[in-house]
Amino acid sequence: MKKILVLVGSGTPRGSTMQLTDAFIAGAQEAGHQVKKVFLGNKQIEGCRGCNFCQRSGSCVIKDDMQKLYPLFEESDVLVFASPLFFWTISARIKAFIERLYATSKDDKFPKKETMLLMTAGDENFWTFEQSVSYYRFVTQAIEWQNIGMCLAGGTKIEDGKHIIKENYLEEAFQLGKNTITRSEQND
Template identity: 55%
Template sequence: MKNILVVVGSGNRNGNTDTLVESFIKGATESGHHVKKVNLNGHIQGCRGCGACQKNGHHCIIQDQMQDIYELFEAVDTLVLASPLYFWSISARLKSFINRLYAISTNDEYPQKDTFLFMTSGSKGFYAFEQAVSFYRFFIRALGWHDKGMVLAGGCDKEEGNSIIDEHYLKEAYFMGCHLK
């Protein structure tokens, strides 16, 4: 059984990104895995680059939503990062989360993790996601983590306040959740 942390960097509750990760969560929980989902809707400040975390036992001195997430992070072996594509990159919320992982990046108490990337975009085609995927790959490689898959859902839209995401992407995310090893 896996302990999975799903981090959603979208401010749109019940939007396309949320819909996509819910498919993954459904598959994972049906397969017996434990899943905790965190919406980055609280205030997460950016890393100040002060270095206090590296001198202070890997504890970030900034008191915000990240303090709760650090506690969750210790117990998970799988991390799912989810974001809409904003200007060819991940959302600022998710970027702040990733930057703040610097506090624990050199702490051996946090073991290597399996990771997934889930993204949505109104644009179609992989080229739209290139920059975000490149950043994701570099980031996980730097921490020694392992990519286990991506769902890059292009062509998403909204109509009358409702999310529109191709069923193919939802099935792909569900399948990934069902077949975690």
């Protein structure tokens, strides 16, 4: 069993990104994993100030909702970043969370985590998620996290106020959650 922290970087609590997230969670829970979902759309999280206070003191100087998320981060094995595509990349909410994780590092070494990326977008061009995936891969590689999966759901839309996401993406997210295993488990 893995402890999975799912961070939803959408501003819409019942939109396409949340549907994709909930499908992933259903699969992960069916597989016996412990999942905690955090909707960042109602959290106040500033970006990192770059003041380095955390490196001197061991804690972030900014007192906002991130203080409640640090313990959840620390106890998780897997981080799942769920984001709509905003201006060709992941949401600012997810970016702010990632920036603030600097406070968890010691000598630029971060706690080891495995990560996943769930994303939604309105279009389905071959390059739609290129910038987002590039950013995600760069960040995870730079802080030595292990990517263990992605679900990139294009073609979402809103009709009559209802958010619509294709069933094949919901199934893909469900299977990703259900089949969440770590590298060490793969080698057993």
